Amino acid sequence: MLRIPTGGRSLLLAGFGGLLVLMLLAGADALLVLRQVRSSDALERDLYLARSRALDRVRAGIYQSAIVIRDFLLAGDAETAAAQLQKWNSIRRGTEAALAECAATLDPAESAPLRDLQSEVMVYWKQVESVSQIPEAVRRSPGASYRLSSKIVQRRMAMLDLVDRVDQLSIRQLTDGDVKLNATFERLRLRVTLMLGATVSLGLLLAAFTIRRTLHLESELKKRYEEGVRARQELKELSASLVSAQEQERRAISRELHDEVGQSLSALLMEAGNAAASVPPDSAEVRRHVESIKKLAEASVNVIRNMTLLLRPSMLDDFGLVPALEWQAREVSKRTGLRVQVAAGETSGELPDEHRTCIYRVVQEALHNCARHAQARSVRVVVRQEPSRIVLSVTDDGRGFDARRVRGLGLVGMAERVNNLGGAFQVDSHPGAGTTVAVELPIAS
């Protein structure tokens, strides 16, 4: 029995659908992560640049403030000194803004050097402030300006160191960003690998399932096909044995009727004759009865004779194919008025019985068709025996039919008989153009 696993079909559909969804999801996810990475990378770099610029400004502020203070210390008049102080105040504001900017973009947890810098700058400012408030007389005392400015310069050196540390911090933060990015990439790669693994495994599973199912179906199909072939073969053999059984039966009945019933009736007739001869001349009554017996027996003999010939003509077995065909032609002519011409070379007595029977029955059926359906006036039957085959054609001048569409008229039975002997059967007919039935039977040498 063929069992088609219908559950498998929905499973397959679900599997393939799942696989597709999985692949789409994995792709979308990877794209999303990539875009995130790219944007965070750019941000990280922008921040770094901003920080660098701010630190540069801090650095510049520190230098400039030192210069401005020196100029302040060296100022000859109060006016110049005030101007330098004002300049310094603006530098201080700018530097603090730059520092604040820097602080905003640095990770607070790691910004210890920045805080140090901020407090150092605070101290520096205070120092400068205190310097600015030193009375002019003290400022102008010899060596004071040098002493004061060298203090500030010392302080400045320390601050620049801090700025450098902040700079390094900034660079580290950038590097940290890169490391984080790398980690994100690593995670992405893992995720993609996992997805890929899952997809491939699912795919393999599906493929295995599909192959198994395909192989199963294929083997079922093959089994079915073989069953079909076997059934057809059996049918063919059955039909062949049916045909031969029918033929055997007919022959047996025909022989039985002819040899037993017919002969007995003939004997009866004879005995009736003998009885009539021994009836005394004066018993007319008995003589009449005997005559009546003879008449009845005669009629019965005729009936039997016709029956046996119709069942299976004895000449087919006694004399062979051609005499049987000729008899058949005469009978059909007599019965129907159809003109039947038989053109046959002598066929050898060795023609196998099945072949003789087959040709005879095909001709019988074909002539029957000519008389019944074809409205033919004349028919030509040609039989030719060659060393390895026997060829038959029955051609009429009737109205014909469309051989591609009509499959009745006993054609199937004829074809069956011929096919059973491995022969070729062909009907050639067109409306209005008569019909030719052609048979070719191979003869085993």
Add this chain to the structure above:
Amino acid sequence: MSSIRIVLADDHTVMRSGLRLLLERQPNLQVVGEAADGIEAVALAGEKKPHVVVMDIAMPHLNGVEATRQIVTRCPDTAVVILSMHSDESYVIRSLKAGARAYLLKDSAEADLIAAIHAITEGKSFFSPGVRRILKEDYMHKMAERDAEDSYELLTNREREILQLVAEGKSNKDVANLLNLSLYTVETHRTHILRKLNLHSVPELILYAVRKGIIS
């Protein structure tokens, strides 16, 4: 007149005993043997040298036509009467070609057998009226169907005379004597007759004569 010695060949015992009864009622007919098949018939004919063998066609082992051929070859003085149920011309022509001189249907045996035996012992042919009728009908039918000109009309009166004599079983020499002709002339006539009628052998000629109702 010495009696005619007869062998019966038929596979049916009832038939044989009926025939024996029929024949032995005649004073000058004597049944000298019975055969149940063709092989026995050939053996018995060789052994008993009968004047006549009454032969059925449908017999086991060797059919009547083949048995007739063998008997006629081996015992030229034995004439064969076919007594069969078959009325078709294929049986008649084959029996004649095998050398049978008379062809009777079994249903008319009782009426015709005696006449047939006397006819063939006189060298003539004999056919049951049933056979004659069937052959004639077939022939007429065939002629009508073909619209053919009756080739009998082509024969001269002399040829028709000779046709009848030959068909009755006369030899060329008998014909020559009867008609006061030379043997050579008779042979020439015979050749012409066969050619005009499109026949090939004496049996065919006999069959033709039967069909035309020239002989009975």
